[in-house]
Amino acid sequence: AAGVAGDILQRISDLVDSAEHHRKLGAIAAISSLISLEQELHAQMGTRFANYLNSFIRRSDSGPEHEEIVVAAVSALGSLVKAEMGIPPDMIVDFISNALDWIRPSAKKIDELRRR
Helix, strand or coil: CHHHHHHHHHHHHHHHHCCCHHHHHHHHHHHHHHHHHHHHHHHHHHHHHHHHHHHHHHCCCCCHHHHHHHHHHHHHHHHHHHCCCCCCHHHHHHHHHHHHHHHHHHHHHHHHHHHC
16 A cells, blocks of 8 residues: 555656646645545544444343453543544434443442441
8 A cells, every 4th residue: 555655756856846737736636635535534444443343332241352452442432532533423422321320330349348
């Protein structure tokens, strides 16, 4: 992928450096198109990644391995939200709710163990 990105950047650079008017306009058009594409891809990836991570939280597995997975997924979701990848606010609220639902039973278990 880096090779493709490098090739695209080089081609745009060549258009920018061109003495021909239509090539400079081509560079501008290419940049504008890539910006739109980047924003669309960014939003699609953000939502998809968030759904993948949320699926780890919603699973009903138990045990230390699952707890480690959930903690890592919640942390990654936090990073994803901070990155502003176009995740709708209602989805974020949903993910937080799922994480809290996962935490609550664990907190109850800890309280029960402390009482014994």
